[in-house]
Amino acid sequence: MKNLTQNDSYVKNILLGKNGKNSLLEETTSILTFRKNSKPIIFIGSATCGIVAGSLETKLTLIEYLKERQIDAEVVEIGCSCPCSFEPIVEVKLPGKNRISFKNITSDKVEAVLDGLFNNDLQFNNVIGQYFDELHHPWENVINISDLPFFSAQKRILLKNSGLYTPENILQYVATGGYKSFAKCITQYKPQDICNIVEESQLEGRGGGGYQTGRKWNAALQIAAGQKYLICNANESDTGSFIVRRLIENHPHLLIEGIAIASFAIGASKAYVFIRNDYNKAIEVLSKALQQAKEYELIGSNILNSGTNFSIVLVQSAGAFVCGEETALINSIAGKRGMPSAKPPFPVESGLFDFPTVVNSAETLCNIPSIILNGPDWFKSFGKLNSFGTKLISIAGKTKTTGFAEIEMGVSITEVLENIAGFESQEEIKALQIGGPNGSCIPPSLFSIPIDYQLMKDKEIRMGSGGIVLFDDTTCMVDLAKHYMKFIKNESCGKCIPCREGTRKMFEILENITISQKNEGGHETLDRFKGVMQIESLANVISDTSLCGLGKYSPNPFLSTLKWFRSEYEEHIFDRKCKAGVCQHLKSYYIHVEKCTGCNACAVRCPANAILGNKLQPHFILQELCTSCGICFEICKFSSISIQ
Amino acid sequence: MDNLIELILLKYPKNATENIIEILLQIQEAEGFISAQSIIMLSEHVGVQSSKIYSVASFYDQFVFEARAKFIIRVCSGTSCYISGSDTIISFLEKEFNIRIGEITRDHVFQIETKSCLGACAQSPVLEINGVFYSNLTPQRIRQIIHQCKSSLQ
Ligand SMILES: Cc1cc2nc3c(=O)[nH]c(=O)nc-3n(C[C@H](O)[C@H](O)[C@H](O)COP(=O)(O)O)c2cc1C
Ligand code: SF4
Ligand code: FES
Secondary structure (H helix, E strand, O other): OOOHHHHHHHHHHHHHOOOOOOHHHHHHHHHHOOOOOOOOEEEEEOOHHHHHHOHHHHHHHHHHHHHHOOOOOEEEEEOOOOOHHHOOOEEEEOOOEOEEEEOOOOHHHHHHHHHHHHOOOOOHHHEEEEEOOOOOEOOOOOOEHHHOHHHHOOOOOOOOOOOOOOOOOHHHHHHOOOOHHHHHHHHHOOHHHHHHHHHHHOOEOOOOOOOEHHHHHHHHHHOOOOOOEEEEEEOOOOOOOOHHHHHHHHOHHHHHHHHHHHHHHHOOOEEEEEEEOOOHHHHHHHHHHHHHHHHOOOOEEEEOOOOEEEEEEEEEEOOOHHHHOHHHHHHHHOOOOOOOOOOOOOOOOOOHHHOOEEEEEHHHHHHHHHHHHHOHHHHHOOOOOOOOOEEEEEEEEOOOOOEEEEEEOOOEHHHHHHHHOOOOOOOOOOEEEEOHHHOEEEOHHHOOOEOOHHHHHHOOOOOOOOEEEEEOOOOOHHHHHHHHHHHHHHHOOOOOHHHHHHHHHHHHHHHHHHOOOOOOOOHHHHHHHHHHHHHHHHHHHHHHHOOOHHHHOOOHHHHHHHHHOHHHHHHHHHHOOOOOOOOHHHOOEEEOOOOOOOOOHHHHHOOOOOEEOOOOOOOEEOOOOOOOOOHHHHHOOOOOEEEO | OHHHHHHHHHOOOOOOHHHHHHHHHHHHHHHOOOOHHHHHHHHHHHOOOHHHHHHHHHHOOOOOOOOOOOEEEEEEOOHHHHHOOHHHHHHHHHHHHOOOOOOEOOOOOEEEEEEOOOOOHHHOOOEEEOOEEEOOOOHHHHHHHHHHHHHHHO
C-alpha cells in the first residue's frame, strides 16, 4: 500500500469527484479492486463462519505451502460470500485469469487444491465457481458463480461486495463506490432533503417493528434541541439469527456510512453503535474500520471541509435480549439497568440523557447509502408487493445449506427454501421459525407466503429480524415451544408482573405436558389439558398488559405451534407419546429377551431399581417404576434395549 | 489487581455514565469477575454510588461476582444448536468433568455454561471457550479440545 498522504488524496479525489478522467486514479482503483494483479492473490474467508469452520488453520497452511514452494503470492483476508456451509472458502486470482472460488478447504485440502490449480489440473469437487470479468481469461468448465441458484435467487444490494474484499479496508470500500453517498449528503444536501428522500423511499425499519424510517427521522429533525443522538441497534440476541453479525463483519464501512448519513440528517453530532459483546470478530472489524474512517477524516471535525462534525462511539452491550428494545437500550447505554421504559415519551422526543434520539437497526442504516445515491424511485423498484427494497435473512437449523442472503421483498418462503437453502422437495421440512423467540412458527402449508411486512402481519406472522431456523421430523414442536418459553422466561426483565410471572407459568404448563409421573390417575391428563386451555387465556392477558414487545409477543411460539401442530400437543397430553422421540420422559424402554445376556450392568445402575432379572438370564423393566431416565439404554453394551 | 483496574479506568473520562457497562466488561475480562473493590473504584471514577453500580451490574447475566475457572466452556443452547443436539454435548461435558452446568471443576480449570445463541448458528451445534469457537462436536473432538486447553496451561 502507498503511504497515507497519497491514499488520502486518493480518497478525497474520488469522493469529491474532482478527478475527471485521471489515469493514475483509475490505475489505483484497478489494483485495489483486484482487477489488475501481477502476482497470484489467494483470498481466505475470515468472518466468524470461516473461523468456526477452521479458516485460521487453513491460512497458516496456505502460507506454509507458498513458502515451501517459494511462490510469490499475496494472501488476503476477505469476509464471507455467505453460503456458510461452504466455509472455509478459498479463492484464487492468478494474473490474467478469472477469480475462482473453492469450498470447504480445511487445512488438509490446501495442498491438493493448490497443486491442482497451479498445475492446471483443477480439483472440480471443491470448485464453487468463477467470477466472470471481461478483462480476464475464464477457467474452462467452471460455472459462473452468479449463475448458482444460491446467488442468482438473491438481489444483492447491501451484500453486493460480500466476500470480495477485506471488510475493514477503507480504500477498497471507496474504490467500489463507498462513502460517495455520504460525501454527496454533506456537500450538496440539507438534512431536510435527506429526510425527505428517505421518507419517499418508504423504507421500513428492519429491526422488527417495521416503522417507517423517514418519518422517524423527520420527527427528530423537527425537534429543536442542543444535542441529538443516533443509535445503531446491533444487539441481535434473538436465538437462531446471525444477520447483524455477518453484516458488520462483511460491511463495517457501509454501516458507518449509513450511520454518518443518518446522524447528519437528524442533526446528531454523536452516534452510538450498541453491539453485543460476544460478537468479538464483528467488534474487531468495526473498530478497525472506525479507526480508518477517522484517519481519513470521514469521522471527526470539519469532514471533507464541509464544516460538519461527527463522532461514533462503540458501546458493548452485555448481551440481554430485552436490551434490543429501544428504551431498554437507551437505559443500558446511560449506564442503568437495561429495562424498557413506558412510551410516550418516545425516544425521538426524549431519549438518551433525555435528548432526542433515533434508534435504527444496523440493517436499516445499511440501506441508506444506496437510497441517497440512487434515489427513492430506484429503491421502490425493488419489492414485488407492499414492502420495498430487500431483506437480509439467515438460514440455519435442519438444512443442507446454511447461510446468509439478501432477497427482494415479496419473494416467497418456498423460493427461499428451494433456491437458497437448496431443498429439492419440502417434504423433509416440518416447519420453520422466523424472527426468533418473538417471531412465528410457520407450517409448510404457509410456505407460499411472500416475505412482506404487511402481508405477513395480516396472517399474524412476525418477520422479526428475519432469522430463519428450519425443523424436520426430529424436532418435537411441544418441546420447541418449551425451549422458546424457557428463553423468554429467562430474558424477561421482570418489570411487568404479567410478563414475569406469566411466562414462567406458561413454561411450567408446557413442562408439565412433556414429563410424566408414573402411576398417573385420570386427573393428571385433565390437568394437562386444562393447562393448555389456561395458557390460551393467559396469553391474552400477557399480550395486553406487557410494556414491551418481549412480553407482548411472548406467547407467539406457543400459540403458533398449538395452532399448526395441535395433534402433537394432543398426542403428548392424551397418548403420552412424543413422535419425534425428543421428550425424554415420554419414552418407554424395553429389553429384547433374545439379545439380553443377563450381564446385570443395567440393573446395578438403574436409579429407580426398575430392572429385575437373575444373572445370565434375560432381564426386564418394570414399567411402573421406570422413570425413563435412559441410563440403561446408554450403558447396555449389547444394544438389547429399545425405545418406544 | 488494583493497578490493572486503574489502568482500565484511566482510558475513560471521569463522571461519564455511558461507559459503565463497557468498563465492567473490561474489568471482568482482566480480573475474571467483578470484585467489590473494583466496584468501589469504578463508582468513584464515574461518580455514581457503588450500590447503584452493583444494581446495574447484577441486572446483566454476563457479570459474575466470584472468581471463575480458567476455561469457561460456553455451550450454545440457542434454537439452531438446541435442535442439533446441544443437550447431548452438555451432558457429555457434565459427565466428563463430573460437574453440573454453572459449576467449576475442583482444580478451578473448567466451568460449563450455556448461552442462548452465540451467533454462529450456521455451524450448529457450537461451543465457545474463552472467545474461540468450535464446531463438529463429536465426543472425540470435544475430548481433543479439552486436552488442548489442558496442555496450553503447561
Ligand atoms: C425484546 C425486543 C428485542 C429487540 N431486539 C432488537 C435487536 O436486537 N435489533 C434491532 O434492530 N431491533 C430490536 N428490537 C426493535 C427495537 O426496539 C427498535 O424497534 C428498532 O431498533 C428500531 O429500528 P428500525 O426502525 O430501524 O427497525 C427489539 C425489540 C424488542 C421488543
Ligand atoms: S414486557 Fe417483560 S421484558 Fe418487557 S418490560 Fe415488561 S417485564 Fe420487561
Ligand atoms: S443457535 Fe447456537 S449459535 Fe445460534
